[in-house]
Amino acid sequence: MSMDDLARELGMSKKTLYRHFPDRHSLLTAVLDRQFAAVERTLAAAAQDAEEQPFGIRVHRLLVAAGTELGRIGAAQLATGRGDALLRRYVEQRVDEVIYRRLDDLFHDGHRRGLLPAPPELLSEITRGALERLLTSRLTRELDWTAADLLRAAVGTVLYGAIRPAAPGIDDGRRRALIPTARDDQEELGP
Numbered sequence: 001m002s003m004d005d006l007a008r009e010l011g012m013s014k015k016t017l018y019r020h021f022p023d024r025h026s027l028l029t030a031v032l033d034r035q036f037a038a039v040e041r042t043l044a045a046a047a048q049d050a051e052e053q054p055f056g057i058r059v060h061r062l063l064v065a066a067g068t069e070l071g072r073i074g075a076a077q078l079a080t081g082r083g084d085a086l087l088r089r090y091v092e093q094r095v096d097e098v099i100y101r102r103l104d105d106l107f108h109d110g111h112r113r114g115l116l117p118a119p120p121e122l123l124s125e126i127t128r129g130a131l132e133r134l135l136t137s138r139l140t141r142e143l144d145w146t147a148a149d150l151l152r153a154a155v156g157t158v159l160y161g162a163i164r165p166a167a168p169g170i171d172d173g174r175r176r177a178l179i180p181t182a183r184d185d186q187e188e189l190g191p
Helices: 003-010 014-020 024-049 055-073 075-080 085-112 120-135 139-143 147-160 182-189
Strands: 163-165 175-177
Touching: 003 014, 003 024, 024 055, 024 085, 055 085, 055 120, 055 147, 085 120, 120 147, 139 147
Parallel strands: none
Antiparallel strands: 163 175
16 A cells, blocks of 8 residues: 555545655554554553462463464564565564563573473474464365464463373373363462
């Protein structure tokens, strides 16, 4: 969309539009800043709601909120899509500032408290890659899952591991792959 198109759509002159935004890039970054401010508020609320919860639940809620918000604003498509390279870099920078810095801080806190034996940097990279890939994945159609289902399974896999022991007494010693379900969340998160 050009500035001409936008001015016409808004019913104002291009001159008025340029008075507030010197170019298309500044207009788009202003819109993105507004969107990322909403993402930041959502993540802060999710963190506050989970503040007294166990560490795994805090991470889970942060990731689900982040994934939901990033999907809502189309951040993955903006960051990887065609078009303005400056805009793509700007989106990547804002995702780093708003989402991943908060996640990194949470993982470092968990590591300092002895809750995470793996290096927090490794967990951050794994989680970052999974989240970004899931936002643009075709798995929702292939598996007939919602994006929330995929994210829930990915979060459970990152937090709790892909392999868990089978129920005691059943195939003792054998391990099975686990895909977390909404029911698993309710059991782990409680009411």
